[in-house]
Amino acid sequence: MSAVNDYVKYITQTITKYIDQPKEERKKMRKEKKETREAFAFRWFGILPYVIMMNKGKREKSLKGNDK
CATH class of the missing domain: 1.20.5 (Single alpha-helices involved in coiled-coils or other helix-helix interfaces)
Structure with a gap:
């Protein structure tokens, strides 16, 4: 049960971190990721x-x- 709680905590932190970023920064990160993709x-x-x-x-x- 602890593993599930840890996973939910990780997902929540990741989503919160993503939402707190400015829109321009998110677009920039997406563009960089797309360029480095194989x-x-x-x-x-x-x-x-x-x-x-x-x-x-x-x-x-x-x-x-x-x-x-």
Whole structure:
């Protein structure tokens, strides 16, 4: 039961802190968070898209090198 009370206390403090901030500051924080957010593919699928892109790049380079 104590864990639930601690969680409710944390949520209440977080909401109160958010509401007490000026509107401009909230907008600024949202904008900063949006700018630092990772790309959609990385957020949803982790490192897998990065690995696929790296392998694709290596494959294309090796194919171009063989054409010479």
